[in-house]
Amino acid sequence: xxxxxxxxxxxxxxxxxxxxxxxxxxxxxxxxxxxxxxxxxxxxxxxxxxxxxxxxxxxxxxxxxxxxxxxx
Numbered sequence: 001x002x003x004x005x006x007x008x009x010x011x012x013x014x015x016x017x018x019x020x021x022x023x024x025x026x027x028x029x030x031x032x033x034x035x036x037x038x039x040x041x042x043x044x045x046x047x048x049x050x051x052x053x054x055x056x057x058x059x060x061x062x063x064x065x066x067x068x069x070x071x072x
Contacts, residue, residue, distance in 0.1 A: 032060035037070070 039053035055068040 029062065029064065030057070030059050030066075034058045034060060 034057070036056045037053050038056060040051045041054070042049050043052050044050075050071065053070045055070050057066040057068070058064070
């Protein structure tokens with residue numbers, strides 16, 4: 001019987017398709033995005049309190065973030 005420690009198989013690295021997307025992202029920004037709303041938040045503008053929501057858009061590849069204010 002041989003020892004598993006010295007004669008066992010080597011560990012294989014994770015070679016899935018996700019790795020290629022991270023190492024060579026597409027040239028188009030925001031090609032793959034994640035969108036979410038958060039809020040409501042109360043904002044005071046010129047003495048008037050209004051309720052606003054924030055639209056969060058995140059690029060999947062570069063992790064760039066865009067925030068947009070939505071009033072309704």
